[in-house]
Amino acid sequence: MVETAPDRKAAAAALPSLTPAEMLAEVGELGRRMSEGARLFSEVRDADVQIATTPKDVVWRQDKVTLYRYRPLAESKNLTPVLIVYGLIGRYTMADLQEDRSLVRNLLNLGLDLYVVDWGNPSRADRYVSIDDYVDGYLADCVSFIADASNRETVSLLGICEGGVFTTCFAALYPERVNAMVLTITPIDFHGDTRESRAGHGFINVWTRSLTHEDVDRLIESQGSLPGALMGSVFSMMTPMRTLTKYNLDLLDALDDKKKFLNFLRMEKWIADRPDHPGEAAKQWLKDLYQDNKLFESRFELGGRTVKLADITCPVLNVFAKDDHIIPPATSQALRDKVGTDDYTELGLPGGHVGVFVGGRAQALLGTGIAEWLEARE
Amino acid sequence: MDQFDAFKAMGEFWARAGTNFLGMPGTPFAQGAGQGVGQGAGPGQAMPTWPGLQPTDFAGLADAQSALAMSWASATALSTTLAETLRGSGTADPTATAVLARIFDPKAWLGGGAEFDGGLSRMAEGPRLADLWTMERKLGALSTAWGGLQRAQAEHNAVMLDGWTRAAGAFAKLVNERTERGEGFRSAREMMSLWIETANTVLLDVQRSEAFLASQRAMLKATTDLRLAQQEIAAATSELYGQPSRVEMDDVHKGLTELRREVRALRRAAAAATKAEAKRSEAASARENADG
Known part of the structure; x- marks a missing residue:
């Protein structure tokens, strides 16, 4: 494992050096930036870094789960309402990070009727809440509420990441209740990473498969949940040096530009909001899906029924990020040959896992792409 | 902050990032x-x-x-x-x-x-007792x-x-x-x-x-x-x-989760029954109007 140690004497002799004057000049520039940064920090108020500010109202609540309906920002197109479903790792606020980087606002501006479900903050008391409860329970009830409120039989679903897995399961179990389904950065074939070998991509898949079922069971037994901080750490490991430089070099770079600086802080705020994943649901997520790939193989069971991807008969738009290191594109695109509908569309967007939602070019394409696709499925 | 302090601060920044x-x-x-x-x-x-x-x-x-x-x-x-x-x-x-x-x-x-302050370390923390x-x-x-x-x-x-x-x-x-x-x-x-x-x-x-x-x-x-x-x-x-011990608390939470499932199922059954009744009434009214 240890490679040959470098020839230190050779390195010492050959390394070039900066002159004291050059070093001092850089130090001076650094001092200027840090002074500017201190000024910016002193000026920043909570209100400046608020996220998920698009106006919305609570319309339904059960246990820790809350369903919101967004207030319209444009004339309604009278399309089937759309329910945004995020996963239990992270929070839906990523879809509404800030005014100029918001999938939610983009869709509202295009006349969609939009709902979002917030799973709340699960604690140890929610250890026994399972994916069955989220899909067959809370999600099913949210869909019922929206259908009743809009006097329709069906709703459209927009799943994000793990939330996309939830909507996929729901669409397979209740095809008659889904008008159309949009999946974004959603893993379907959890072993699909093995078909791609890009450096730094799919580490969560590799890491999870390096554990045994017993490891997962004991982790949940000891913690009662999959701690959000642990998952955050695994995400950080995927970009190791970026993690080391984030709060020094990256932050220093952001200090030159107040807008960039505030964007940095808002993103940090979203990243820091990482709820714990309920224990039983985490076991299913890690063992049944990541380790055993049961969803892709149509062996995943919820509420006593088997989730069969071929039972998904609604139109499907599958959006993936071309440089997604967390959900490698192959793991998403694997759905193509599994669904039971011919109306299946893929949309590959530039950027990474989060960049698809907040990156300048990708987020514009995402909003328009989803709205136009949905409108064509009415 | 003079230049040297700033440079030292950068070193601290770096060390802190490593710590995190x-x-x-x-x-x-x-x-x-x-x-x-x-x-x-x-x-x-x-x-x-x-x-x-x-x-x-x-x-x-x-x-x-x-x-x-x-x-x-x-x-x-x-x-x-x-x-x-x-x-x-x-x-x-x-x-x-x-x-x-x-x-x-x-x-x-x-x-x-x-x-x-990270993942595993936080998990491992606990009472030293x-x-x-x-x-x-x-x-x-x-x-x-x-x-x-x-x-x-x-x-x-x-x-x-x-x-x-x-x-x-x-x-x-x-x-x-x-x-x-x-x-x-x-x-x-x-x-x-x-x-x-x-x-x-x-x-x-x-x-x-x-x-x-x-x-x-x-x-x-x-x-x-x-x-x-x-x-x-x-x-x-x-x-x-x-x-109460952790195990006892877990038992309580397990029971609570199961009760919530039962309540949810009962609510659904009640809502379905109400809808079915409403449909029957509606159909009956329609028949009466047609007959009358």
């Missing part, structure tokens, strides 16, 4: 702050003792620490060389020396010591679990140090090549960028290695074992003082 990195599962060394390689003294320092602890509880730990000490010595020597040579001959600027030493400090890849000496059996298990975690940490640290040494070697090679071409660094930032890029490539490779995954799994398992051993003691204490 430590709290993650890839570098989960923080449990037992002050006992790991990240706490200044480096590996091989005296291990804290627990009352009732038997040496046999730590079979293998000494070997792991010895291997880690060798990796550590190699990495620190290389780190010193890199920092000294990049500082340049003749400048003798103590601030610059300190900052460069920080940037190329292999500890940033290991443990942060006192400030541990050091005053409960009467529960020898449980404390013995706790001690064994603690020793297991120390061993797993040492073995994982050795893997990370090997990675750092590889990265530093690759960096030195690249710098040598630049020098041979007559290219210098235009700025310290450019030099750092090269280091970051080189180290990132190596780290990603290390993380995919069987050694890394195995040692990290061992870390996770050891952390879990320690946590469960701590909970055993907490449960015994709860029983002693008539307080």
Whole structure:
């Protein structure tokens, strides 16, 4: 494992050096930036870094789960309402990070009727809440509420990441209740990473498969949940040096530009909001899906029924990020040959896992792409 | 803040980032702050003792620490060389020396010591309960679990140090090549960028290695074992003082979750019945209107 140690004497002799004057000049520039940064920090108020500010109202609540309906920002197109479903790792606020980087606002501006479900903050008391409860329970009830409120039989679903897995399961179990389904950065074939070998991509898949079922069971037994901080750490490991430089070099770079600086802080705020994943649901997520790939193989069971991807008969738009290191594109695109509908569309967007939602070019394409696709499925 | 303070602050920034990195599962060394390689003294320092602890509880730990000490010595020597040579001959600027030493400090890849706020370390934290000496059996298990975690940490640290040494070697090679071409660094930032890029490539490779995954799994398992051993003691204490234990609370929560499922099912059944009744009434009204 240890490679040959470098020839230190050779390195010492050959390394070039900066002159004291050059070093001092850089130090001076650094001092200027840090002074500017201190000024910016002193000026920043909570209100400046608020996220998920698009106006919305609570319309339904059960246990820790809350369903919101967004207030319209444009004339309604009278399309089937759309329910945004995020996963239990992270929070839906990523879809509404800030005014100029918001999938939610983009869709509202295009006349969609939009709902979002917030799973709340699960604690140890929610250890026994399972994916069955989220899909067959809370999600099913949210869909019922929206259908009743809009006097329709069906709703459209927009799943994000793990939330996309939830909507996929729901669409397979209740095809008659889904008008159309949009999946974004959603893993379907959890072993699909093995078909791609890009450096730094799919580490969560590799890491999870390096554990045994017993490891997962004991982790949940000891913690009662999959701690959000642990998952955050695994995400950080995927970009190791970026993690080391984030709060020094990256932050220093952001200090030159107040807008960039505030964007940095808002993103940090979203990243820091990482709820714990309920224990039983985490076991299913890690063992049944990541380790055993049961969803892709149509062996995943919820509420006593088997989730069969071929039972998904609604139109499907599958959006993936071309440089997604967390959900490698192959793991998403694997759905193509599994669904039971011919109306299946893929949309590959530039950027990474989060960049698809907040990156300048990708987020514009995402909003328009989803709205136009949905409108064509009415 | 003058320029020198600013440069020192940058060094602190760097060290803090390294510390934060430590709290993650890839570098989960923080449990037992002050006992790991990240706490200044480096590996091989005296291990804290627990009352009732038997040496046999730590079979293998000494070997792991010895291997880690060798990796550590190699990495620190290389780190010193890199920092000294990049500082340049003749400048003798103590601030610059300190900052460069920080940037190329292999500890940033290991443990942060006192400030541990990441995933596994938080998981492993718990009541020390050091005053409960009467529960020898449980404390013995706790001690064994603690020793297991120390061993797993040492073995994982050795893997990370090997990675750092590889990265530093690759960096030195690249710098040598630049020098041979007559290219210098235009700025310290450019030099750092090269280091970051080189180290990132190596780290990603290390993380995919069987050694890394195995040692990290061992870390996770050891952390879990320690946590469960701590909970055993907490449960015994709860029983002693008539307080509800974790197991009892879990039972309650399980019951609550099941009750919620039943309530949800009943609500649905009631709603479906109401809808069906409404449809029947509507149909009946329609028939009456048609007949009438």
